[in-house]
Amino acid sequence: MQYDDLNPLFAILNKTQIExxxxxxxxxxxxxxxxxxxxISVDNTILVVGENELANDFINKTKDKFxxxxxxxxxxxxxxxxxxxxxxxxxxxxxxxxxxxxxxxLDSRILNKTTQLGIHFVNSYENTDSMVKEIENLIGDFxxxxxILYDENKCQYHHRxxxxxxxxxxxESVCPTFAITKDDKTKELRFxxxxxxxxxxxxxxxxxGAMQKANAPLIEITKAAQLYRDKIPLILGKQDIQSxxxxxxxxxxxxxxxxxxxxxxxxxxxxxxxxxxxxxxQCILYGNIESNLKDSIEFINELYxxxxxxxxxxxxxxxxxxxxxxxxxxxxxxxxxxxxxFSREIFGERVKFLIRDNTxxxxxxxxxxxxxxxTIDANACTLCMSCxxxxxxxxxxxxxxxxxxxxxxxxxxxxNLCVDICPESVIKMPxxxxxxxxxxxxxxxxxxxxxxxCIECGKxxxxxxxxxxxxxxxxxxxNDDEIKKKxxxxxxxxxxxxxxxxxxx
Numbered sequence: 001m002q003y004d005d006l007n008p009l010f011a012i013l014n015k016t017q018i019e020x021x022x023x024x025x026x027x028x029x030x031x032x033x034x035x036x037x038x039x040i041s042v043d044n045t046i047l048v049v050g051e052n053e054l055a056n057d058f059i060n061k062t063k064d065k066f067x068x069x070x071x072x073x074x075x076x077x078x079x080x081x082x083x084x085x086x087x088x089x090x091x092x093x094x095x096x097x098x099x100x101x102x103x104x105x106l107d108s109r110i111l112n113k114t115t116q117l118g119i120h121f122v123n124s125y126e127n128t129d130s131m132v133k134e135i136e137n138l139i140g141d142f143x144x145x146x147x148i149l150y151d152e153n154k155c156q157y158h159h160r161x162x163x164x165x166x167x168x169x170x171x172e173s174v175c176p177t178f179a180i181t182k183d184d185k186t187k188e189l190r191f192x193x194x195x196x197x198x199x200x201x202x203x204x205x206x207x208x209g210a211m212q213k214a215n216a217p218l219i220e221i222t223k224a225a226q227l228y229r230d231k232i233p234l235i236l237g238k239q240d241i242q243s244x245x246x247x248x249x250x251x252x253x254x255x256x257x258x259x260x261x262x263x264x265x266x267x268x269x270x271x272x273x274x275x276x277x278x279x280x281x282q283c284i285l286y287g288n289i290e291s292n293l294k295d296s297i298e299f300i301n302e303l304y305x306x307x308x309x310x311x312x313x314x315x316x317x318x319x320x321x322x323x324x325x326x327x328x329x330x331x332x333x334x335x336x337x338x339x340x341x342f343s344r345e346i347f348g349e350r351v352k353f354l355i356r357d358n359t360x361x362x363x364x365x366x367x368x369x370x371x372x373x374x375t376i377d378a379n380a381c382t383l384c385m386s387c388x389x390x391x392x393x394x395x396x397x398x399x400x401x402x403x404x405x406x407x408x409x410x411x412x413x414x415x416n417l418c419v420d421i422c423p424e425s426v427i428k429m430p431x432x433x434x435x436x437x438x439x440x441x442x443x444x445x446x447x448x449x450x451x452x453x454c455i456e457c458g459k460x461x462x463x464x465x466x467x468x469x470x471x472x473x474x475x476x477x478x479n480d481d482e483i484k485k486k487x488x489x490x491x492x493x494x495x496x497x498x499x500x501x502x503x504x505x
Contacts, residue, residue, distance in 0.1 A: 005238065008245045009258060017257045020231070024224035025260055031220045040194065041141050042082040042096045042118070043067070049074055049086075050101030058101070058128055065136065069093060073102065078181065080192035081118030081138060097135055116178040117195050144194040147214055147262075148179075148202065152189075153392075154210035154342055156415050159187050160392065167415040170368075171202035171211055174292070200237075200266025205292050205368060207413040208393060209270070209343035216262050218271060218346070219337055224259065225278040226334075232327060233259040233279060234316075235267070236286040244286060254322040256284065264289065269296040269369060270343045273350045276300070276312055280332035286316040295366035303351065304330065306360040306436060342393050348410035351434075352441040360436035370414040371434040374407055374446070377426035381405065381447035382465040387418035387427060397443065403451055403463040406443040410434070455486070456494035 003010070003022060010018050046066040048055055050073075059068055077086040077098060086093040097118040115124065118138060125131040152158040156168030172182045172189065179196035182189050202211045212218060225233065234256050236244060244258070251258075259275075261267070264287045275283055285297070297313050304312045312330055319325065333353045337346045365371060374396075383405055388398045395412035398405055419427045434440060449463035470488055478484040483502040487495045 006241070006260070009241050009260075012245055012250075012252055013258070014252050017252070020227050020257050021260065024227050027224040027227075028216050028220050028261075031215065031217060036146055036214055037143050038146055038193070039141065039143050040082045042139050044139050045069070045095045045097075046135065047071065047074075047084070047086055047093060047095040047098045048101065049098060052101055054122060054128075055101035058099070058122075058132075061128065062132055065132070069095060074098075077119075078183075078190065080178075080194055081116075084118065097138060099131070099135070113175070113177055116192070142194075145196075145214070146193045147196045147198060148191060148193065149212040149214050149217060150189070150191065151210045154208045155189070156208050156210070156392070156413060157182065157187060157189060158210075160390070161187065161417060161421070167417045168207065168413070170205040170207070174201040174205050175199075176201070198262050200261075200263035201290065201292065203266040204268045204271075204296070206268075207343065207370075207415075209341070209346070213262055213266055216266065217339075218274060218343075219339060221261070221271060222274045222278055222337065225275045228257060228259060228275075228279045228281075229332075230280060230327065232256040232281050232284060232325065233275060234284045234286055235259045235261060235264055235275070237261055237263040237265075239263065240287040249316070249322065251322045254325060255327055256322050256325060259283075265293050267293055267296065268343075269299050270347045272296055272300050272313060273303075273347060274335075274337070276304075276330060277333040277335065277350055277353075280330055282310075282312045282314060282328040282330065284314045284316060284319060289315065292368040295368045299363065299366055299369050302363055303354070303436075306363070307354055307358075342411065344393060344395075344411050344413065348408075348441050351410070351436075352438065355436050355438070357438060362432070362436060363434040365431050365433045370431055371409065372412055372414045372429050372431050373409040373435065373440065374412065374418070375428045375430065376405065376407075376446040377424075378447040380424050380426040382424060382469050383447060383449050383463045384423060384466060386421050386423060390417045390421045402448065404448040405446045407446045408441065408443045410441045452489075454491040454494050455489045456498065457491065459491050459494075461491040 006025065013021065044066045046068050048059060048068055048070045051070065059070065071088050074086040074088050077084055079085045082096050084095050084098055086098065097120065099120045099122065101122050120131055120135065122131065157166060160167055166184060169182050172180045176199060177195045177197055179192050180189060180202060200213060203213055232255050234251065236258060238260060264285055301311050301313055304310050308330060310328060310330065312328065331354055333350060335349055383403055385398050388396045393411050393413060395408055396405065396418060414429060414431060416429055419429050449465045451460040452462045452464045452467045453460055467489065474488060475485055483498065487498050490498055
C-alpha cells in the first residue's frame with residue numbers, strides 16, 4: 001500500500017497514531033474492486049453547433065485536425081466525453097466532443113453546474129487557438145475512477161412513477177458537475193464518473209443509501225472506525241490534509257487520531273452515528289462543512305443531548321486544546337449492517353438501541369432530513385395496497401393473512417409517492433419529525449379489514465371494503481346481469497367457471 005499522499009500528515013503524528021491511520025486507510029481502499037477504474041478513448045470527432053462566421057472560420061482552421069460535423073442547432077445532448085449523443089429532429093449524432101458557437105438554452109439548474117468535460121463554449125476562451133489546444137488535449141486514451149457505487153433497487157428515483165413528478169433526485173440536484181444527470185421520461189439516472197470531482201455530496205444527501213463512495217462505503221468506514229475504539233477520531237477529507245498540517249493544531253501524543261475519508265461532505269446522520277457507536281467516543285470534524293452535513297451534525301447532537309445529555313460531534317474550531325481533551329464515553333453498539341439494508345434501516349436500528357425502552361420526546365426535522373408518521377383514514381382505506389406497491393423502503397407493508405396495512409415510520413423517507421398514488425386520497429404526510437420511542441421504530445397497524453371469502457369455493461381473496469367498492473362501481477354498469485354481479489364476489493379461478501357455466505346455458 002502506497003502512503004505518499006499521507007506523508008505530510010505522518011509528520012505531525014506519533015507512531016501509534018500513524019499505525020491506526022494507515023490501517024484504517026487500508027481498510028477503506030481494500031473495498032476497491034478491479035472495475036474501480038475504466039478506460040476511455042476519445043477520438044477527434046467534433047460536433048460544431050452554429051452556422052456563423054466564427055464557426056466557419058474554426059472549421060477552416062481545424063479541418064485537418066478534427067473530423068467535424070456541423071449543425072445549426074441541436075435540441076439536446078447527453079452522455080460524456082468520448083460518447084456524446086446529440087439530438088436534431090429525431091436524428092442521433094454521436095461525437096466525442098461538442099463546440100457551441102451559438103447560445104444554448106439552458107435552465108438555471110444546469111447553468112449553476114460547472115462546464116462538462118468535452119463541452120466547449122466559444123465565449124469561454126480567450127481566442128480560438130486556446131480552445132483548439134484544449135480540444136486537442138482531450139483527445140487520446142485516458143483512465144478514470146468509477147467513484148460512485150449505485151444501487152438502483154434502493155434508489156428513490158429509479159423507475160418510480162412515470163409522470164413528470166420526481167419523488168427524489170437529490171443527488172442530481174446537489175451535483176456541482178454533470179457527473180449525475182437524470183432522464184425524467186425513463187426515470188433513470190445517468191453517471192459520468194469522469195466528470196466527478198469527488199465532493200461526496202450525492203452520497204451524503206441520498207435518503208436511502210443508494211449512493212456510496214467506491215473507496216469509502218458505509219460498511220468499510222464502520223470497520224475502519226473499530227480501530228479508533230476509545231480514541232477520538234478527527235475526521236477529515238484528503239483535500240484537507242495540507243490545511244491541517246499547516247495549522248497550529250497539535251494532536252501529537254493526544255487521544256485524537258485522524259480518520260481520513262475522500263471528502264467529509266459524503267457523511268450524513270447514518271455515517272455519523274455508525275462512527276460514534278463503533279468508537280464509543282465523541283468525534284471531531286475538520287474541513288469545509290456544507291449545509292446537508294450541518295443538518296446531520298445538528299440532528300445527531302440533538303439526539304444525543306436528549307438521550308445522554310451530551311454533545312458528541314464537534315467542529316475543529318470548537319476545540320481549544322487536544323492535549324487535555326477528555327474522552328466522552330458514549331454507548332457502544334457493534335451493529336453489523338448488511339449491504340442490502342437501506343440507510344434508514346441502519347439508522348433506525350442504531351437509534352432504537354440508543355433509546356432502549358425509554359421515551360425522549362421528539363426530534364424536529366431538518367431541511368435535508370425528513371421524518372413522518374403517516375396518518376391514514378382507516379375507515380376510508382380499502383386496502384388496495386397501492387401505497388405498499390409504491391414504497392420501496394418497506395416502510396409500508398401488508399399482512400395478507402388478516403388484511404392489515406402496517407407502517408414503520410422510521411423507514412419512511414417522506415418521498416410523498418404513497419400520498420399521491422392513493423386512489424382514495426386517505427394518506428396524509430405530516431412532517432412532524434422523529435419520535436424517540438419504540439413505537440416509531442416498529443410496525444404499527446394503520447388500517448385493517450375483514451377478509452372476504454369467495455362465494456363459490458370459500459377461499460379468501462380480498463377484503464370486504466375492496467369488494468364493496470367494486471360493487472358500488474360496477475353494479476350500476478352491469479344493470480340486471482346477475483352473472484357478472486356474481487363474478488365480482490368470486491376469486492379469479494371461480495370467476496372464470498361462473499362465466500363459463502353461464503355461457504353454456
